[in-house]
Amino acid sequence: MRTKDTLKEIEDVAIFYQYLYMSPEHNVIVNNGLTDLKFEVNDKLQVMKTNMSFPQFGATNEPLDLTNVMGIIDKLKTMPPSQYPESFKSRWHEIKETTLGNLALNFINERHPKGGTNLQHM
Numbered sequence: 001m002r003t004k005d006t007l008k009e010i011e012d013v014a015i016f017y018q019y020l021y022m023s024p025e026h027n028v029i030v031n032n033g034l035t036d037l038k039f040e041v042n043d044k045l046q047v048m049k050t051n052m053s054f055p056q057f058g059a060t061n062e063p064l065d066l067t068n069v070m071g072i073i074d075k076l077k078t079m080p081p082s083q084y085p086e087s088f089k090s091r092w093h094e095i096k097e098t099t100l101g102n103l104a105l106n107f108i109n110e111r112h113p114k115g116g117t118n119l120q121h122m
């Protein structure tokens with residue numbers, strides 16, 4: 001059954017992908033119960049996954065469906081923030097607010113251009 005709650009979660013999925021896309025430095029690390037996995041997006045818009053126990057093997061393309069991303073977001077909601085520990089209650093809150101803030105700045109710049117189309121403002 002399709003619910004409003006799931007529809008709201010899909011909005012978070014978009015934010016997750018926007019965060020990873022906004023900067024090559026943006027990544028998400030979560031533990032899957034066995035190891036830490038790092039997710040990032042490359043210039044070809046592919047989600048790349050690195051097993052942090054074996055980083056020497058490099059990243060692999062990781063197709064993620066909605067339920068996988070929703071699961072990652074659920075884990076991020078229980079993790080402490082990593083960049084601004086005094087400002088956010090969880091890693092997900094940090095990601096979401098950073099992304100929404102950057103999007104707002106980009107939309108303002110779109111309406112009032114004063115140089116550049118840089119996605120990273122914060």
